[in-house]
Amino acid sequence: MKTASKKPSQFIAPDAYPQMLSKPNAARATRTLRSPQTAEKAQVAMDAQVPALRAAILGYVEELERSQDDMTLVFERAHEIRGFAETAGLVTTGRIADILCRYMDDMERIKKPLDTTLVALNISAIGRAARTEDIDAAMGDVVAAELAMLVARRLSDAG
Amino acid sequence: MTGAGFETLKALIVEDNAHMRSLLRALLNSIGIKEVVEAGNGQSGLVLLRERKSDLVLTDLAMKPMDGLEFTRRVRNDEQSPNPFVPIIMITGHTEKYRVEAARDAGVTEFLAKPITAHNLFARIGEIVERPRAFVRCDNYFGPDRRRHQLDDYAGPWRRTDDFQQEVDVR
Numbered sequence: 001m002k003t004a005s006k007k008p009s010q011f012i013a014p015d016a017y018p019q020m021l022s023k024p025n026a027a028r029a030t031r032t033l034r035s036p037q038t039a040e041k042a043q044v045a046m047d048a049q050v051p052a053l054r055a056a057i058l059g060y061v062e063e064l065e066r067s068q069d070d071m072t073l074v075f076e077r078a079h080e081i082r083g084f085a086e087t088a089g090l091v092t093t094g095r096i097a098d099i100l101c102r103y104m105d106d107m108e109r110i111k112k113p114l115d116t117t118l119v120a121l122n123i124s125a126i127g128r129a130a131r132t133e134d135i136d137a138a139m140g141d142v143v144a145a146e147l148a149m150l151v152a153r154r155l156s157d158a159g
Numbered sequence: 160m161t162g163a164g165f166e167t168l169k170a171l172i173v174e175d176n177a178h179m180r181s182l183l184r185a186l187l188n189s190i191g192i193k194e195v196v197e198a199g200n201g202q203s204g205l206v207l208l209r210e211r212k213s214d215l216v217l218t219d220l221a222m223k224p225m226d227g228l229e230f231t232r233r234v235r236n237d238e239q240s241p242n243p244f245v246p247i248i249m250i251t252g253h254t255e256k257y258r259v260e261a262a263r264d265a266g267v268t269e270f271l272a273k274p275i276t277a278h279n280l281f282a283r284i285g286e287i288v289e290r291p292r293a294f295v296r297c298d299n300y301f302g303p304d305r306r307r308h309q310l311d312d313y314a315g316p317w318r319r320t321d322d323f324q325q326e327v328d329v330r
Contacts, residue, residue, distance in 0.1 A: 009296060009297035009300075010297070011293055011295055011304075012293060012294040012295070012296065013293050014291035014292065017244045018244060019291055020168065020214045020215060020245075020291075021164055021168070021288060025167075026164065026288045029164030029165050029190075029288050030285060030288055030289055032165060032191060033281045033284060033285045033288070034285075038189060038281070039277065039278075041189040041190075042186055042277035042281070043277065044189075045189045046182070046186070046276075046277060048185065049181060049182050049185060052178060052181070056178045079253075082252050082273070082274075083176075083252040083273040083274060084178065087273075087275055105255060
């Protein structure tokens, strides 16, 4: 049987508050979002960002390599790399950064100390992938897969 | 046709990374949103929102001194908020379940995981345009309806006035 709390919540339907677009404009906007011209424009816009993103990623990688004793900074830089790498075409670099971030986040959540050797190994792999991914993506993929297994094992041992 | 419907909108990007701001601005421009303002954290985002009254907000999660969660809560709940109903898309690399839930409970409209693609961003904007969410106000929450689906076997408590209305309608 349904029972009500003392103060029932108020439900405000979409028609009862101001919308971002009127209905006719919303229909036009939807067509814009789905049009091939928009997809093409967006791709050109994304491509134009790639050189700056790649330069930024290499900067983050250098900071990451310099900050191995400061785990807060390591996480912050790895997190930035994870956020940008794939957009910049550095898929493996992003994948390894994601492995490192998830490992650090999980260990923090279960309040266990980080394996600094494993962190260093990930940092080294991120650096290598970021600098060589264009010419040696296959090796980067192998390294990423190995690291993922190693991290999973460490997390299993810790948890 | 490109840009139709969007060109009158104003968007606010709240993001501490200049490269991400640039990327998001470029993508918004590509659908016709020309008026885009940028803030480096939640605090300056609130100031800009009051000054520019944006129609759409894209925000990061982790920022200092005010993060995207607090920013969202303030937009939704502050008495001086210029538009508590403004659509907010949270864009972040922090995709752990507890963080997604925290974003939902702060009142974000859509959640988008990095890495960003045009397709994913446009899909979230499309959701807002095509299927605007109802809002819910209760003792400890104001924001978009957090129930995304109607479950036939829902076993939780029924608390809303419209829940009872639905029951009456069924009979």
